[in-house]
Amino acid sequence: MSQGTSPNSQETFNLLWDSLEQVTANEYTQIHERGVGYEYHEAEPDQTSLEISAYRIAQPDPYGRSESYDLLNPIINQIPAPMPIADTQNNPLVNHCPYEDMPVSSTPYSPHDHVQSPQPSVPSNIKYPGEYVFEMSFAQPSKETKSTTWTYSEKLDKLYVRMATTCPVRFKTARPPPSGCQIRAMPIYMKPEHVQEVVKRCPNHATAKEHNEKHPAPLHIVRCEHKLAKYHEDKYSGRQSVLIPHEMPQAGSEWVVNLYQFMCLGSCVGGPNRRPIQLVFTLEKDNQVLGRRAVEVRICACPGRDRKADEKASLVSKPPSPKKNGFPQRSLVLTNDITKITPKKRKIDDECFTLKVRGRENYEILCKLRDIMELAARIPEAERLLYKQER
Numbered sequence: 001m002s003q004g005t006s007p008n009s010q011e012t013f014n015l016l017w018d019s020l021e022q023v024t025a026n027e028y029t030q031i032h033e034r035g036v037g038y039e040y041h042e043a044e045p046d047q048t049s050l051e052i053s054a055y056r057i058a059q060p061d062p063y064g065r066s067e068s069y070d071l072l073n074p075i076i077n078q079i080p081a082p083m084p085i086a087d088t089q090n091n092p093l094v095n096h097c098p099y100e101d102m103p104v105s106s107t108p109y110s111p112h113d114h115v116q117s118p119q120p121s122v123p124s125n126i127k128y129p130g131e132y133v134f135e136m137s138f139a140q141p142s143k144e145t146k147s148t149t150w151t152y153s154e155k156l157d158k159l160y161v162r163m164a165t166t167c168p169v170r171f172k173t174a175r176p177p178p179s180g181c182q183i184r185a186m187p188i189y190m191k192p193e194h195v196q197e198v199v200k201r202c203p204n205h206a207t208a209k210e211h212n213e214k215h216p217a218p219l220h221i222v223r224c225e226h227k228l229a230k231y232h233e234d235k236y237s238g239r240q241s242v243l244i245p246h247e248m249p250q251a252g253s254e255w256v257v258n259l260y261q262f263m264c265l266g267s268c269v270g271g272p273n274r275r276p277i278q279l280v281f282t283l284e285k286d287n288q289v290l291g292r293r294a295v296e297v298r299i300c301a302c303p304g305r306d307r308k309a310d311e312k313a314s315l316v317s318k319p320p321s322p323k324k325n326g327f328p329q330r331s332l333v334l335t336n337d338i339t340k341i342t343p344k345k346r347k348i349d350d351e352c353f354t355l356k357v358r359g360r361e362n363y364e365i366l367c368k369l370r371d372i373m374e375l376a377a378r379i380p381e382a383e384r385l386l387y388k389q390e391r
Helices: 010-023 203-207 303-316 360-378 381-390
Strands: 030-034 054-059 094-096 103-105 135-137 150-153 158-162 167-172 182-189 222-224 230-233 240-245 256-262 277-285 288-300
Touching: 135 288, 150 303, 158 303, 182 222, 222 240, 288 303
Parallel strands: 158 288
Antiparallel strands: 030 054, 094 103, 135 167, 150 158, 167 256, 182 240, 182 277, 222 256, 230 240, 277 288
């Protein structure tokens, strides 16, 4: 462009137009013709006919509509867009990105919108008999010895069980619940700092061949010897549980007995790791809790010994001292009793002994020691103490 060219000249316009065409790859420089409504009549000799044509600079519509965007007239662009139809169960609202030929979601993705857990992140362990009075108990073994495989302490409400051995658990309800109910057994940690963690087997026991061959859930720490047992792992929280169908007691019996196993020691590193465990039993119907019972479980090598030790420790523990304003109270008692310290009286021993000594010189030395000790024994105790004080 020459220096004398006016900014409003045709040459300036052509230069700007060519630059825009090169930069935008001819996307904004296409001339589209848009018809304007008018009526046409044959012109009479004394009249003049007028023909009107409209042109605009446009870009193809990224949304695929028949109309295109007018870059010079923003009012024309205000064409109502068709509302997308959403399928709330299968497909979210999807539109097309104007910069890439790929579908994008109209709302940010959130895992909570697609994964719904039937269980809370922190399961409750509060006793809840419910409408059907759901109960759970343990039948005491005939003989409780140190070698017993399991034992239950009513004082501590705690189950002591050996690893990989069956433990009978009894269930009953006051009246029959709805058909299709299930009993879920879920292990949880008791302490608040561990309750959000999932109770799993340690890697050593989970990968071993023993007790794991052909088992559908080798990572589960709790198993049930029931033909219809189902092992469940929540997709949202990762908590593991075992489900069995609720059954009515047989004729002449009050309880329904099911056999459970615990597949890891409480001291295993990478598993429980000495953290207290509680087993929560829930009576459920379509993921709705109808009853709940919980019991503390200790998986150990010697259940009988550990139970006696824990019960003894609970009896020895001292009751807490009374507190006032958050501080323990201490009382000071003054007495006028005077304690008199009296020297211990030496016992008189008149028994004689005979000692054989080899060598005359040794004999004379022992005789001198004998005489000294006999003289010292005749000195009163008070004079002996006075002599020690003077020294």
